[in-house]
Amino acid sequence: MELMATKPRRAPRRTQALSKDVIVRAATELLDAEGENALTLRALTVRLATGYGAIYHHVADRDDLLGAATDDIIGRMVTGLATDAEPRQALRSLALGLFDAIDAHPWAGTQISREPWRPALLDIYESIGRHLRSLQVPERAVPGSAGVLVNYILGVAGQNAANARALADGKTDRSAFLATVATRWAHLDPARYPSLHKAGAHLRDHDDREQFLAGVDLILAGIETVHRPGKDDLP
Amino acid sequence: MELMATKPRRAPRRTQALSKDVIVRAATELLDAEGENALTLRALTVRLATGYGAIYHHVADRDDLLGAATDDIIGRMVTGLATDAEPRQALRSLALGLFDAIDAHPWAGTQISREPWRPALLDIYESIGRHLRSLQVPERAVPGSAGVLVNYILGVAGQNAANARALADGKTDRSAFLATVATRWAHLDPARYPSLHKAGAHLRDHDDREQFLAGVDLILAGIETVHRPGKDDLP
């Protein structure tokens, strides 16, 4: 009758064994290509030619997967830094490295703060703390100062992630997006938003990355001013 | 004839007319009571004794609702501040007000950066910009300085939101949670995380709010150091 047709054979078994690493890599590719919402379990099974259970055998749940992907990116970034630089320059390199990593993987920006006990955030704190000590920041001022830097970096990271989300919808590119925001600010009611109204004009030609680094320098200047070594260690 | 039997009557009409305001208020109550995941359209229809369409008639979608609830909280906070304070103190009050608002409504912490064109963030930028001008920060340094403060505040806000999410699961309270984190840090491998290992001991008795304010002061010190009025306005 009609059963000549190929009977619905099972999907062929994967040739390469599955592992958390392989899954995390595939998830990262999906996230980079299409944004956070594109990471669905369904999309992963298709890309990896496997079933749901196989994935859940290596990974606790979707959050665990997002966290592992973030740890991977941040960890690689932090350990990849030159270790012999002058401390102030090392701190700037670390900050810029984080900025660039999050610029390349914006979904990771929100993820770092989402599960604060994960290696991604621990690595950042650790690295910043170490550099601050090299900068002669007094021991008792290190945790607080590191906290300020970390929170500033996470704030910028979150904004970058939000911008990327906004860009993912349309096919507008980054500079067109900035121009739109600038125009919108310039058109804000000058009575309610006089400050932003003025700033709108300057927003168009500002460099996120440069601005970010200026912020890091500003905070470092604050740390040095407030915690000048020896400032209140002597009577 | 036979219509004596109660026919499955429709749900009674709401007595009070629906409005965006009423919906936003109900959403805020759900969010405060049970966290971000508790805000489902279904839960809203139950609480408001209405249907899905009624809600979508006043609100674009779930994101719009979250954004409007955040705008409401931040807007009320910003406009509620005393307007006659000394500028430095005004800046500290604003920062503390934001901290407390986000502490009371942690879900708003992540929301502020999520849609950066919404009034919540604009109000914050505007207010900070105004105060910085009163502080005699030179005009061209205002946008950058405001950006540093805003990003720091958003970073802390995001962390608070993450902590609240972690607390929502179990019934652990805040100090127990901090103690857990402190213990975990203290137990970290001292070889990989020497800096955190040391900090773990101090984490237990630190006051988030106080630490946050110290961070604001540190950044203000940085702004004053880097942009001392007249510093490079004169030749």
Next chain:
DNA sequence: ACCTGAACACCGTTCAAGT
């Protein structure tokens, strides 16, 4: 141990139909 995929318990959103 490792994997498959149907089934379950949810979501946000739409829309023809009601008042």
Next chain:
DNA sequence: ACCTGAACACCGTTCAAGT
């Protein structure tokens, strides 16, 4: 204009069954 609620098109996660 304002509202109702069944229906649609998705989700993440589980689990009996396979190898």
